[in-house]
Amino acid sequence: xxxxxxxxxxxxxRRKGKPVGxxxxxxxxxxxxxxxxxxxxxxxxxxxxxxxxxxQLTVLEVESTEERPSTMSIDGKEADLADWMPMxxxxxxxxxxxxxxxxxxxxxxxxxITAEIERxxxxxxxxxxxxxxxVAFEATGLLARxxxxxxxxxxxxxxxxxxxxxTKTSIKxxxxxxxxxxxxx
Ligand code: ZN
Numbered sequence: 604x605x606x607x608x609x610x611x612x613x614x615x616x617r618r619k620g621k622p623v624g625x626x627x628x629x630x631x632x633x634x635x636x637x638x639x640x641x642x643x644x645x646x647x648x649x650x651x652x653x654x655x656x657x658x659q660l661t662v663l664e665v666e667s668t669e670e671r672p673s674t675m676s677i678d679g680k681e682a683d684l685a686d687w688m689p690m691x692x693x694x695x696x697x698x699x700x701x702x703x704x705x706x707x708x709x710x711x712x713x714x715x716i717t718a719e720i721e722r723x724x725x726x727x728x729x730x731x732x733x734x735x736x737x738v739a740f741e742a743t744g745l746l747a748r749x750x751x752x753x754x755x756x757x758x759x760x761x762x763x764x765x766x767x768x769x770t771k772t773s774i775k776x777x778x779x780x781x782x783x784x785x786x787x788x
Contacts, residue, residue, distance in 0.1 A: 606640045606654040608711050611761070611778065612785030616712060618657035620650075620757040623693040626735055630660070634691040634733055637662045641689075646711045648749040650756030653712050661753040664689040665746040673744035682740065692738075695730035697754050699723035700747075708752065710762050713781065716774055720765050722751045 609615055623630060633656065641649040647665050651658040667673040667684050675682045700723045708720040726747045729739040742750055752762060763771060763778065771778075 604636045604639065605643050606636050608640065608644060608649075609653050609655050610781060610785045610788075611713050611763075612782035613655075615655050615657060616652050616756070616761060617759045618652060619759045620652060620657045620659040622659050623731070626693070626731075626733065630693075631733060633658075634660065634662060638664070638689045638691070641711075644711050647745065648753040649711060650753050652756050652759070657759075659694045659757050661692050661695065661757060662689055663692065663746070663749050663753060665749055667744070667746075671745040673742065673746035675740050675742050675746060677740045684746070691733040692728070692753075693731040693733070695728055695750070695754050695757070697729075697750055698727040699751060700725035700727075706748065708748065708762055710752070713762070713778075716777055716781075718762070718766050718770050718774060720762055722748045722765075726750050728754075 633651070637649050637654060640654060641662055641664060648661060648663045651660040665673050665684065665688060673684060675684050675687060702724045703721050704724050705719050705721045707717050709717040724747060725741060725743045727741050728750050732738050
């Protein structure tokens with residue numbers, strides 16, 4: 604089922620997600636619906652807050668392309684990204700690497716807004732998969748960026764919080780309009 608994506612201005616986007624706890628049929632159904640919703644919106648990641656549920660659950664689907672390459676490795680060995688996507692991560696924790704890069708980023712809760720955001724080039728991520736198994740891996744490229752963006756969502760942090768003040772000023776009018784539309788809907 605395709606769910607409605609919550610837009611900027613809805614207070615649920617500012618809520619910190621609760622730990623998932625037991626993996627029930629309800630959690631599995633939510634994850635499946637979120638994957639369907641993310642794909643329908645051509646996104647590379649979606650957090651539970653974005654479908655109105657403050658829970659530590661995110662789905663990701665990143666493809667490594669020449670333009671925006673990504674890698675994933677487990678215990679130092681490179682993994683085949685395609686084997687892991689789409690990925691459902693429960694209660695994820697990340698440790699961003701020191702090296703940073705600035706690149707263009709969008710968010711399904713901010714339609715038509717893209718901005719340059721500084722993020723770490725690599726992250727160490729850990730959490731649980733939908734079958735309850737623990738997982739730990741290192742990611743680079745777009746996958747590392749998506750992990751940082753989505754774990755921010757799970758903690759009520761939005762990409763506008765990561766923008767420079769100049770960037771935020773440049774999209775101020777669009778943000779105001781979006782916020783108003785959300786509140787009126
Ligand atoms: Zn987002």
